[in-house]
Amino acid sequence: MRALAQHRTLSLFIHAFFFAAFVLFLLVALSLPIIKAIYVLQLNAVPVAGQPETNVATEVRFGVWGFCATSVLNPPTWFTNPGDCIGPQLGYRVDNSTTLGQDILLLTGYPQLVDAITETLTVILVLHPVTCGLSFIVAFTSLFLESHAMSTLSLIIAIVTALLSSLVFAIDLALVIVAMNEVKNINLGTFTISFGNAVWMVLAGMVLTWAGVIALSARVCYCCGVRPSGGSGQL
Numbered sequence: 001m002r003a004l005a006q007h008r009t010l011s012l013f014i015h016a017f018f019f020a021a022f023v024l025f026l027l028v029a030l031s032l033p034i035i036k037a038i039y040v041l042q043l044n045a046v047p048v049a050g051q052p053e054t055n056v057a058t059e060v061r062f063g064v065w066g067f068c069a070t071s072v073l074n075p076p077t078w079f080t081n082p083g084d085c086i087g088p089q090l091g092y093r094v095d096n097s098t099t100l101g102q103d104i105l106l107l108t109g110y111p112q113l114v115d116a117i118t119e120t121l122t123v124i125l126v127l128h129p130v131t132c133g134l135s136f137i138v139a140f141t142s143l144f145l146e147s148h149a150m151s152t153l154s155l156i157i158a159i160v161t162a163l164l165s166s167l168v169f170a171i172d173l174a175l176v177i178v179a180m181n182e183v184k185n186i187n188l189g190t191f192t193i194s195f196g197n198a199v200w201m202v203l204a205g206m207v208l209t210w211a212g213v214i215a216l217s218a219r220v221c222y223c224c225g226v227r228p229s230g231g232s233g234q235l
Contacts, residue, residue, distance in 0.1 A: 018212045036076070044192045
């Protein structure tokens with residue numbers, strides 16, 4: 001069995017879908033503080049007019065493996081985050097005994113919010129690498145669509161990947177929405193929650209994965225112009 005022996009055009013399309021999804025899921029799985037430019041959500045303290053600028057954290061960005069807190073004196077950019085970070089580690093919580101932990105408490109006045117976010121992100125931590133790995137497997141097996149058995153196996157793994165990516169996106173989305181609602185319960189100061197770029201990267205990966213599932217389905221059921229080996233109109 002050779003790569004791209006048959007259904008070459010379709011194989012390349014499916015491979016492109018799943019490889020692109022793999023790259024997106026990989027980047028999110030390696031999000032802040034490993035890749036500091038990629039994060040799931042952002043918590044901001046709205047400054048009070050006339051209040052002097054200090055080095056107390058006024059912005060916290062949460063990634064899969066940790067979070068980084070920055071002040072108005074060292075704000076993050078699109079590609080860098082000069083703030084103090086916790087992680088990377090499997091599961092993380094705010095340590096109130098550290099300077100960073102005390103800054104977080106000063107920022108929110110509601111440590112349960114940060115704890116709730118970090119506990120949920122621990123679940124996401126497990127799902128992102130799994131989705132990433134499955135996408136890579138399908139990207140590889142899609143090069144061998146000559147075999148109907150391999151095509152069927154690829155479709156099964158692809159469906160699992162698509163469902164899992166949908167679950168990851170739903171969790172990411174729910175996490176930010178829940179955090180937005182929790183912020184309303186904070187009585188000390190005004191805070192805002194915003195979506196991180198990781199959420200939209202997962203959405204793009206999910207769409208690519210489902211597109212790959214549709215293309216693989218056409219190969220397995222011999223429809224949409226796909227013909228059995230040796231048939232006319234074979235893609």
